[in-house]
Amino acid sequence: MKTITFGQTGVDVSAICLGTMEFGTAISKDKSYEVLDMYFENGGRFLDTANIYAHWLEGGKGGDSEAFIGQWMRDRGNRGEMFIATKLGFDMPGETGTLRPDAIKSECESSLQRMGIDTIDLYYAHRDDQETPLEESLKAFDELVAGGKVRFLGASNFMAWRLERARDLSRANGWAEYCCLQQRHSYLRLQAGTTFTPQLTINEDLMAYSRAEGFPMLAYTPLLGGCYVREDRQLPAQYLGVDSDNRIQAARKLGGLLGATPNQIVLAWMMQSDPPIIPIIATGNPEHLRENLAVENLQLTAEQLAELDAAGICGERNMVLIS
Numbered sequence: 324m325k326t327i328t329f330g331q332t333g334v335d336v337s338a339i340c341l342g343t344m345e346f347g348t349a350i351s352k353d354k355s356y357e358v359l360d361m362y363f364e365n366g367g368r369f370l371d372t373a374n375i376y377a378h379w380l381e382g383g384k385g386g387d388s389e390a391f392i393g394q395w396m397r398d399r400g401n402r403g404e405m406f407i408a409t410k411l412g413f414d415m416p417g418e419t420g421t422l423r424p425d426a427i428k429s430e431c432e433s434s435l436q437r438m439g440i441d442t443i444d445l446y447y448a449h450r451d452d453q454e455t456p457l458e459e460s461l462k463a464f465d466e467l468v469a470g471g472k473v474r475f476l477g478a479s480n481f482m483a484w485r486l487e488r489a490r491d492l493s494r495a496n497g498w499a500e501y502c503c504l505q506q507r508h509s510y511l512r513l514q515a516g517t518t519f520t521p522q523l524t525i526n527e528d529l530m531a532y533s534r535a536e537g538f539p540m541l542a543y544t545p546l547l548g549g550c551y552v553r554e555d556r557q558l559p560a561q562y563l564g565v566d567s568d569n570r571i572q573a574a575r576k577l578g579g580l581l582g583a584t585p586n587q588i589v590l591a592w593m594m595q596s597d598p599p600i601i602p603i604i605a606t607g608n609p610e611h612l613r614e615n616l617a618v619e620n621l622q623l624t625a626e627q628l629a630e631l632d633a634a635g636i637c638g639e640r641n642m643v644l645i646s
Contacts, residue, residue, distance in 0.1 A: 324366030325619055327599065330502050330539040332475055336406050337369040338594060339616065340541060342605030344372070347391030348380040350607030357609050359395050365616050371505075371541075371603050373410035373449060374418075374434055385415035386437045393438035402440060409434050410479060412449035413521075422452035424463035431467055447477040447505060450521055451485050457492055465498035479505040480523045483532050504529065508542035508600065510551075510589045511570055512635070517561035525600070533598045545593060545602040546615075551575070551585040566635040573634035583621050590618040592631050 326335040341362045346355040359370075376388035389409060396402045411430040414420040418430070434443060446467065452460065467473040478486055478501040486504060493500035508525040518524075525540055533540050550556045551574055558567060574585040574592075581588075593600045604615045623631075 324368075324616070327539075327601070329475075330537060332502050334406070334475075336601070337367045338599075338601060338619070339367060339590075340369040340371050340408075340601055340603045341367055341612075342371045342543065342603045343388045343392050344376045344605055345380065345388070345607060347387035348377045348383040352391075354607045354609070355391065356395060356398075358607060358612050359392070360399075361609055361612055362616075363399070363401065367616075368404055369406045369408070369601075371408045371543075373413075373447075374430055375410075375413050375415040375420075375449075378415050385418075386433065389434055389437040393440065397439060406444045407438065407440065408445035408447065408477065409438075409443055410447035410449035410477075412447075412452060412479075420450065420452075422448055422455045422460040424459050427460065427463040428467065431472055435472065442471060443473045445475045445477050445503070446473040447479045448481075448501075450480045451478070451482070453485075457485075457489050458496075461489060461493050461498055461500075462496070465493070465496075468499040473499075475499075475502045477501060477503045477505060480521060481506075482523065483528050487532070503539040503541060504533075505541040505543060505603070507544050508540075508593070509545050509547050510574060510592055510631070511547065511558070511562045511567045513561050514564045514566070519559075519561060530596075530598070537598075539601065540598070541601045541603055542593060543603045545604065546586050546589060551589055570631075570634045573631055577623075577627060577631065581621065583618075584614055586614060587618045587621055588623075588631070590615060591621045591623050592628060594618065595623055595628060 325338040327338050329336045370392055372388040372392060374389065375385050377383045378385035396405060411427065412420050412422055431446065464476050476499055481504060486501065490500045506525045507519055507522045513524060525542060529540065532538060548556060550558050551571060574588045578585045578588045590602050593602050606612050
């Protein structure tokens with residue numbers, strides 16, 4: 324698998340990140356191990372989880388995914404090769420989601436213990452807690468980095484101005500700063516006036532910020548649970564409309580011409596955008612993973628990327644600029 328330099332960190336990471344949300348709950352151990360092993364055998368080294376995964380599923384209590392990938396790494400003896408990202412900030416059983424200093428430190432310790440590791444490679448603020456002063460959260464995060472508990476810090480579900488405010492405060496105080504942003508993102512565009520709050524999307528403002536700052540972005544839910552390839556999957560209401568219909572058809576048409584699936588077209592469009600975006604793919608199906616990983620063999624031309632960008636009833640005028 325190709326690697327890319329992760330912003331200003333100086334570290335190279337896999338160009339495709341594997342999401343592990345349902346490992347340890349909805350997806351069996353055998354299937355989860357098969358997917359993890361296939362990802363690793365194809366060069367993948369970047370795993371994404373969170374402290375809340377997946378308490379809402381049957382049998383889940385939170386921390387299930389973290390504990391599962393920790394066990395997989397021990398079984399495979401490969402912790403030193405992996406780049407592990409986890410998060411805190413949303414509610415879970417027994418914990419109120421917050422970025423207060425005490426929560427940041429205690430949840431970090433809990434995540435480390437569940438995974439059986441000494442250091443988290445990338446620790447995200449899973450949401451922007453505007454009830455806690457940024458200075459307090461950022462100082463606590465910096466103390467984790469200084470203490471060797473965390474290597475790098477990431478933000479998720481942040482607005483651009485809050486992200487820049489946080490980075491300014493970190494620079495002014497000599498603290499470790501957010502090095503990347505993870506948001507909801509796919510080829511389909513939100514219909515005007517809709518949101519996924521508290522999830523926030525990558526938008527044109529953030530794309531311009533990333534381009535200007537050399538600031539990496541990662542996309543979760545890039546394939547919308549199969550909506551590009553399966554007629555029986557209902558699009559979320561926020562995407563319903565002629566614009567989305569046209570873009571789905573554009574992805575399917577180009578895929579037909581190139582001998583690729585619509586999912587591969589969407590991932591290629593994302594990974595070859597300006598700036599490139601790291602997709603977080605999540606599946607318990609080895610065949611789906613194989614399909615997604617094959618995108619590395621698909622190179623879209625500038626003309627094809629432009630055609631995909633232009634697809635839609637109103638072109639770029641239908642883009643939602645603020646999430």
